[in-house]
Amino acid sequence: MSTAAAGAGAPPPDPSRTGGTPLRIGVALKWVDLRPEVDPLSGVVREDGHSMGCSPADRAALEGALVLADRWSAEVVVVCCGDAGAGALLRDALAVGATRAVRIDLGPGAPSEDVAAALATVFAGVDLVCCGDYSPDRGSGSVPAYLAAHLDAAQALGLVQITPTDERGALTAIRRLDGGRREVLAVHAPAVVSVEGSSAELRRAGLAAVLAAQHAIITVVPAPGSGSDPVRARVRLARRSPYRPRARALPPPSFDLDVRGRILALTGALVERTPPRTVHADASEAADLVLEQLRAWGEIE
Secondary structure, eight states, rough: OOOHHHTTTTOOHHHHHHHHSSSEEEEEEEEEEEEEEEEETTOOEEEOOOGGEEOHHHHHHHHHHHHHHHTTTEEEEEOOOOOOOOGHHHHHHHHOOOOOEEEEETTTTOHHHHHHHHHHHHHOOOEEEESSSSSSOOOOOOOOHHHHHHHEEEEEEEEEEEEEOOOTTEEEEEEEGGGEEEEEEEEEEEEEEOGGGGGGGOOOOHHHHHHHHHHHOOOOOOOTTOOOOOHHHHHHHHHHSSOOOOOOOOOOOOTTTOOOHHHHHHHTTTOOOOOOOOOOOOOOHHHHHHHHHHHHHTTTO
């Protein structure tokens, strides 16, 4: 049974179960070029504004959130990181039933940890967050996991079906496993879930809702710490680069030597070296021997 079928035939929420405060369900959408052009010679990616949108997985996440909201009488908050063009995507989400839309002014190409940190500032206090399992541009699928860590929430990722239960904030989820197997999960809020694109088909909006969404207010918030933290930028660059030990400062060779002598001095080809040896020792003795050898080589003081 698909997620859409589970929500369409669900009975109306029981007022005795809904309580006084409505649940809040968040949906993270990504504004991305669905059909980018790649130059076959240079490999440069050219984006076209006419093919911008969200992935089928994000559309399924929005439909899943709307089904849960119908069952629990919850509010649905859609959030997208992107420029002003992403407002069209958010208006489409409002047209199909989202309660509120927020755009985070974060440029394209931001790493997953920065996107998750920006989303977490808006989703603070949200009971459940629905995301697509991966985006069509990079496809790492790491944003939902980072987001769950920022929100200190449970995570259930890569789901093929989500079904609401009678308990507010609790749902049953099915995840695909290897070998054609399935895993059934009981998920309770607060939680972050990500769904595959085949899990649900997004409903169509009526003409009146589409026209009303064109005049809806979209809240725009700046990205946290955007362009104001050079230390964070250096740390991010270091994370993306392989580890390199600090270069050792070596004295220059004497200019009295000929070319061959200077090469030998730089490479240390004729320097006497400690021959390798095999030592049988416990952990403490082995550590002392390693430190002793590093001091002899001048690597540590």
